[in-house]
Amino acid sequence: MSIAVHLIPLPDVSAAEAAAWHRIVANATAHDLPGVPAPDPERIHAQLTRPALGSRRLAWLATGADGAPVAVAGLRVFTSPGQEHLAELELHVDPAHRRRGAGSLLMSAVVAACVTEGRRSLIAAAPADSPGAAFAERCGFRRALTLDHLVLRLDELPDAGLPLIADTPPPGYRAAHWTGTVPDELADAFAAAKNAMNDMPVGDLDYGSVAWDADRVRSMAKAVADRGDTLLTVAAVHDDGTMAGYTEIVLPQGSGPRAQQYDTAVVPAHRGHGLGLWVKAAMVRRLRAEHPDVVEIETDNADDNVHMLAVNHRLGFRSYRRTHEYQLDVPAT
Numbered sequence: 535m536s537i538a539v540h541l542i543p544l545p546d547v548s549a550a551e552a553a554a555w556h557r558i559v560a561n562a563t564a565h566d567l568p569g570v571p572a573p574d575p576e577r578i579h580a581q582l583t584r585p586a587l588g589s590r591r592l593a594w595l596a597t598g599a600d601g602a603p604v605a606v607a608g609l610r611v612f613t614s615p616g617q618e619h620l621a622e623l624e625l626h627v628d629p630a631h632r633r634r635g636a637g638s639l640l641m642s643a644v645v646a647a648c649v650t651e652g653r654r655s656l657i658a659a660a661p662a663d664s665p666g667a668a669f670a671e672r673c674g675f676r677r678a679l680t681l682d683h684l685v686l687r688l689d690e691l692p693d694a695g696l697p698l699i700a701d702t703p704p705p706g707y708r709a710a711h712w713t714g715t716v717p718d719e720l721a722d723a724f725a726a727a728k729n730a731m732n733d734m735p736v737g738d739l740d741y742g743s744v745a746w747d748a749d750r751v752r753s754m755a756k757a758v759a760d761r762g763d764t765l766l767t768v769a770a771v772h773d774d775g776t777m778a779g780y781t782e783i784v785l786p787q788g789s790g791p792r793a794q795q796y797d798t799a800v801v802p803a804h805r806g807h808g809l810g811l812w813v814k815a816a817m818v819r820r821l822r823a824e825h826p827d828v829v830e831i832e833t834d835n836a837d838d839n840v841h842m843l844a845v846n847h848r849l850g851f852r853s854y855r856r857t858h859e860y861q862l863d864v865p866a867t
């Protein structure tokens with residue numbers, strides 16, 4: 535059965551539209567991912583109204599016959615050199631209004647926007663074995679990557695924390711850590727280390743890659759701060775001044791107990807010395823000392839990223855769900 539659905543492009547998202555967006559995402563998350571916390575209303579509002587790094591956003595709201603919002607779609611259009619072919623989809627239909635064509639209607643608007651924007655790759659994520667996975671396959675997306683989601687419960691660690699992992703970095707390296715923007719004296723070294731993430735496994739996703747420099751790392755920290763989140767970084771710096779590895783955690787505003795893992799990378803010349811394990815263990819210790827309200831860390835890894843998964847399992851992370859990343863090769867016309 536299809537229903538009368540009306541699509542409204544949202545060039546600017548009002549507070550009422552952001553609240554409707556949040557309601558739909560919260561209902562969809564409770565339905566599809568029971569036990570996974572939905573983002574806070576403030577976080578959704580910030581995501582919809584503040585610019586993200588290296589991208590701009592298009593948004594649509596679908597309303598039912600009575601004018602009430604039933605579904606939303608967001609399209610992140612990447613703007614950095616190296617990613618100008620790429621767009622990322624977010625699509626949520628309220629569970630009470632599914633299988634009536636709202637998702638398909640929004641998808642048509644999104645694909646048309648990709649053509650207008652000259653995008654050849656549209657990527658989207660959906661939980662494994664979910665309505666989203668069935669819908670994506672029906673819409674012609676191909677599965678390009680599977681992510682394992684893992685959680686570490688900090689309150690289940692022994693009082694001693696991680697007694698089997700050294701609390702000083704391996705010989706030849708020193709520890710550095712900061713909150714928010716990288717200190718000026720480390721900015722170039724940090725940007726060089728960020729480029730090491732470009733060999734992260736991304737399966738068959740046509741994701742492209744971006745080159746990092748000191749300005750971009752500062753802009754990234756600013757984008758996180760502007761949406762009200764806190765960015766923590768722990769790094770290992772070699773005696774020669776090279777940043778050999780780092781790990782980043784974001785504390786989403788209002789998220790309370792759950793921290794979100796961002797990048798962890800060790801630059802190729804410094805791999806094999808246990809630095810990945812060390813930086814992540816140092817971050818766990820830092821969270822326990824500085825943010826005792828944080829009780830869990832969530833991360834995701836490509837399911838074939840054996841080294842990162844091994845590090846996470848050593849730290850005590852446990853897999854709890856999987857997401858598929860899909861790609862649609864957008865037709866040229």
Ligand SMILES: CC(C)(COP(=O)(O)OP(=O)(O)OC[C@H]1O[C@@H](n2cnc3c(N)ncnc32)[C@H](O)[C@@H]1OP(=O)(O)O)[C@@H](O)C(=O)NCCC(=O)NCCS
Nearest residue numbers: 626627632633634635636637638658660665666668669672
């Ligand atoms: C995926 C989602 C957007 C689909 O929205 P929807 O409005 O129900 O989609 P449509 O009614 O347009 O469905 C179109 C087709 O997709 C397929 N489909 C959608 N949901 C499905 C399900 N639960 N099981 C199997 N196939 C499904 C069907 O082929 C359907 O056609 P049919 O109803 O004639 O059989 C919605 O379930 C949702 O919000 N899920 C959570 C968020 C998510 O995973 N987003 C994925 C982004 S790719």
